[in-house]
Amino acid sequence: MSFSPLTSRLIEALTCLPGVGPKSAQRMALHLLDRDRNGGEKLAQTLQLAMDNIGRCQRCRNFSESEVCQTCTQTSRDASLLCVVETPADVIALDQSGGFRGYYFLLLGHLSPIDGIGPEEIGAPLLDQRLAEGEVKEMVIATGTTVEGEATAHYLSEMARRHGVVASRIAHGVPMGGDLEYVDSNTLSLALKGRKRLE
Template identity: 45%
Template sequence: MHYPEPITKLMDSFSKLPGIGPKTASRLAFFVLDMKEDDVLDFAQALIKAKRDLGFCSVCGHITDTDPCYICEDKTRDRSLICVVETPQDVIAMEKMRDFGGLYHVLHGTISPMDGIGPEDINVPQLLKRLQNDEVKEVILATNPNVEGEATSMYISRLIKPSGISVTRIAHGLPMGGDLEYADEVTLSKAMEGRREL
């Protein structure tokens, strides 16, 4: 089916977003056509503002509109703890928990030899530079429990341990409310490894 060029272009733009296939792109494009012009302009301005005004913190790599970010600037945070995560979204998830009072370091990816991504392609050198500060006593590795996340954690751990800084890994296992019978072998294995005394 042939659409006028402006809507085809709009559908192509939506289909570049992750998880958006041709049908969803078409549905979104036609939804935009039905929106009030002011709402469309606000939407377009929000996209442009986010792209222009947001960057990454020069200290931790978190997404921010100020540099350093609000977390690195917060003097009440425990500067002896750095939690290493893969993405800015992980920082946001950790902050929602409201249990962690330390600092963060965002890697912006994981080591993945299959994809040609090595340690120099993610934010590891900046982490090592931060650790030269005598304040840091513990690094918590909070990468995802998949092959790339585990490989990245092991690599970073080997780099840091000789410095005498404590390196810990977040626990992995069964989620609250999960059933043993539906858990895969890796999840069950991690749950057994991470067991603790009651």
């Protein structure tokens, strides 16, 4: 069975979402057309509004509908602490943990010369400017543990040192409740390197 041209376009458009293959996109499209037209219209309107009105915060580069995002305007946060992360999802995860009360800066990726991603693409000039303001005393680097993430962390730590800012790296290792026998060797290696003395 073949679909009408517009139905096919809808199915194809839905495959742009992460984790949505052709079959899932087909199921979603048919559901919206057959059972939830109001939901489809609401989705279309909200998507259009979001694409037109959501930009980037000029201070941290997170999603925002204004020049400065809600997080950056919270005066209750510790201005001496800045956590550098790769994605908006990282900010949400760290904020929900309740363990960090400073501000954030989003790289929107990591250094990867092979892919043409250099300091400009990860917002290094803006971060450098922020560190130069003198308010930040410690920069917590929370990039991934991939080769690119580690290279990015090293680059950022050098930047922090130039400004007299303490650079720290989030700990990596064995998760709470994890059994050592099920943890991969790279994670165990990081856990051993990041070990601390018991008081």
